[in-house]
Amino acid sequence: MRKYVFTCGDINGIGPEIVIKALNKLYLKKQSSFIFICPANVFRSIIKKNPVNFEYEITDKTDLSEKKKIQIIDIGNVSQKLGTPTIESGKAAYNAIKLSFELVSKKIADGIITAPISKTALKYAGINFPGHTELYAHWCKTNLYAMTFLSPKMNAALITIHEPLKNVPSMITGKLLREKFNIVYNFLKIDMRISEPKIAVLGLNPHAGENGFIGKEEEKIIKPIINEKNYSKYFDGTFSPDAFFANKLFLNYDLVIGNYHDQILIPFKLLNFWKGVNYTAGLPLVRTSPDHGTAFNIAGENIASDSSLLEAYNYAEKIIKNRLLRN
Numbered sequence: 399m400r401k402y403v404f405t406c407g408d409i410n411g412i413g414p415e416i417v418i419k420a421l422n423k424l425y426l427k428k429q430s431s432f433i434f435i436c437p438a439n440v441f442r443s444i445i446k447k448n449p450v451n452f453e454y455e456i457t458d459k460t461d462l463s464e465k466k467k468i469q470i471i472d473i474g475n476v477s478q479k480l481g482t483p484t485i486e487s488g489k490a491a492y493n494a495i496k497l498s499f500e501l502v503s504k505k506i507a508d509g510i511i512t513a514p515i516s517k518t519a520l521k522y523a524g525i526n527f528p529g530h531t532e533l534y535a536h537w538c539k540t541n542l543y544a545m546t547f548l549s550p551k552m553n554a555a556l557i558t559i560h561e562p563l564k565n566v567p568s569m570i571t572g573k574l575l576r577e578k579f580n581i582v583y584n585f586l587k588i589d590m591r592i593s594e595p596k597i598a599v600l601g602l603n604p605h606a607g608e609n610g611f612i613g614k615e616e617e618k619i620i621k622p623i624i625n626e627k628n629y630s631k632y633f634d635g636t637f638s639p640d641a642f643f644a645n646k647l648f649l650n651y652d653l654v655i656g657n658y659h660d661q662i663l664i665p666f667k668l669l670n671f672w673k674g675v676n677y678t679a680g681l682p683l684v685r686t687s688p689d690h691g692t693a694f695n696i697a698g699e700n701i702a703s704d705s706s707l708l709e710a711y712n713y714a715e716k717i718i719k720n721r722l723l724r725n
Contacts, residue, residue, distance in 0.1 A: 401431045402430060402507060403435060403498045403501050404434045404513065406440065406494050408514065409490050410480050433501065435498060454469065455469055488516065492520060499534060503683075509714040514693070535681060543679065544679045549674045561659070567615060570657060572619060578655065583597070596634070597632055597651060597655060598653070601639065602615045606638040671690060688707045
């Protein structure tokens, strides 16, 4: 039986609510069991509005000997201030993430599904990482990873992640492109079991540089890498992003690579806001997350949808199965 661990995310947002809603559906899975890392007082508060239809036990993080279908690992009572990032919510989110990594590293769990966190709360708590992706990569001791976004409509990946836009052009190097191309290709081959991946690469500048008149990066750096022997069969580009998405060319590809955060996230979220999934490709562990934020504006109102979180679980399950098939 495979075991999946869910983190609470920011306790002042919708994270705990959507995890509990998802577990109410997932507990029927016969071949899976679940761990939910969450402050016990927060869990008890949520289930007053969302009664659970599954048996569970609340346990200390050091005691996982019981074999219940669903375990709630208490990381200590934490004060909630719904709708607002706080030092306490940042610490709780970080502690849940750290424990999830430990559980997978010790092979107690097979995969991780993370609820949304607040980067502001992490900063308040003194955690100097911009998000899940960078934290898990740090603990895995690797710089070889790619933030990817998954959905039936479009898959996407980023060359740079949470970077100020002014820094992006100098970061686009041949070395970085080769690293990301290799990660994305292997992700599609292994994790998604696509035998002959087709990958589109967007240009950095407007009109993809207009043959060098609006920017030189496409002609000098990006296109030469795409045309290298190792990549030319699988990678196409560079494409002007506006025309690429307007003409729905993404439908012709298994994945689209963008150079910076909003270049990919704007079209992806327009297509998939409540269905999209964030995945960290290239890591030895499998970690997925809904591709939306903490939704502080509706925290505590019991109206948040668990659809993206359920999709995140489905992708984690699929990727784990595909990795086992490879072996």
